[in-house]
Amino acid sequence: MEVSVLQFNVNGRDVKAAGVDPETTLASYLRNQLGLTGAKLACECGACGSCTVVIGKWDHKLEKAKYTAVSSCIFPLYMAHHSLVLTIEGIGGSTKIHPIQERLARSNGIQCGFCSTGFVMSAYALLRNNPSPTIHEINQAVKGNLCRCTGYRPILEALYSFGEGGCCGGNGSTCSCKGNGSADSKQITAINEFPKFDETQEILFPPSLIMEKTADDLYLVGARVTLIAPVSWKEIDDCFKDDEDVTIVSSGQITRLR
Structure with missing residues (x-):
């Protein structure tokens, strides 16, 4: 990936x-x-x-x-x-x-x-x-x-x-x-x-950011953590098949502050 x-x-x-x-x-x-x-x-x-x-x-x-x-x-x-x-x-x-x-x-x-x-x-x-x-x-x-x-x-x-x-x-x-x-x-x-x-005098929302409704997934690798942010159930299922240590987090605040 x-x-x-x-x-x-x-x-x-x-x-x-x-x-x-x-x-x-x-x-x-x-x-x-x-x-x-x-x-x-x-x-x-x-x-x-x-x-x-x-x-x-x-x-x-x-x-x-x-x-x-x-x-x-x-x-x-x-x-x-x-x-x-x-x-x-x-x-x-x-x-x-x-x-x-x-x-x-x-x-x-x-x-x-x-x-x-x-x-x-x-x-x-x-x-x-x-x-x-x-x-x-x-x-x-x-x-x-x-x-x-x-x-x-x-x-x-x-x-x-x-x-x-x-x-x-x-x-x-x-x-x-x-x-x-x-x-x-x-x-x-x-x-x-x-x-x-x-x-009307404020910074306009950039037209380039008005995207399609379907977002792209994210894959980031860090010193301690690898982040996978899938956008479909199939991708989520694939994550668990590839790595049994995957943990589902929402924003990851608690995980990051451990």
């Missing part, structure tokens, strides 16, 4: 990865091979959210891309095969920051900044799927992101401004503040002056 070459797109750039160890994580590849260090490494067990990036996959049934925030420190690189990978570097930078970044910064939602990229990317995945989320949906989107110095209130208030039910800053009679938002808070955050999230 021929060793597979992984193909995916990172921030609008097509990438081919050959000779990949199946235990390679997305975070290590982004940081060490592509030099994209915006995804931070802290806990390295998927608990803090500082390594969050966004994975986009095409949904053939809905005929549109679906975006998911993932912990890249435990996300196997091979699971990004035929996907769009978006990092903090891809959505905004020093020359043009993203609206989420700007609102977080100008709303005093950043202190040391180590957790900030994770919060931004978690919110980004939500907005790509639903540009007008509810406050509950925003809370759910960032519940896996931890902060230990800024405090959650300014972070959440910045993100709430994107959602239905977020404070208008004193400019709307239908808001919960009844149009009487604090003058001080309005001056500090100026929510209504912030650029809005505009999906």
Whole structure:
């Protein structure tokens, strides 16, 4: 069986990865091979959210891309095969920051900044799927992101401004503040002056990744593990006939952490 070459797109750039160890994580590849260090490494067990990036996959049934925030420190690189990978570097930078970044910064939602990229990317995945989320949906989107110095209130208030039910800053009679938002808070955050999230300005899902519904199988050989990802019952049956030590795993998290 021929060793597979992984193909995916990172921030609008097509990438081919050959000779990949199946235990390679997305975070290590982004940081060490592509030099994209915006995804931070802290806990390295998927608990803090500082390594969050966004994975986009095409949904053939809905005929549109679906975006998911993932912990890249435990996300196997091979699971990004035929996907769009978006990092903090891809959505905004020093020359043009993203609206989420700007609102977080100008709303005093950043202190040391180590957790900030994770919060931004978690919110980004939500907005790509639903540009007008509810406050509950925003809370759910960032519940896996931890902060230990800024405090959650300014972070959440910045993100709430994107959602239905977020404070208008004193400019709307239908808001919960009844149009009487604090003058001080309005001056500090100026929510209504912030650029809005505009999906038409975001990186498009690459047409090359809108594949046929039938996926190809994967075969990767590493230092400790050989990965076989078959796409048919016959291939699964062949795996067991060829090797009695084959173990079926789903994502392989427990197997890899033994």
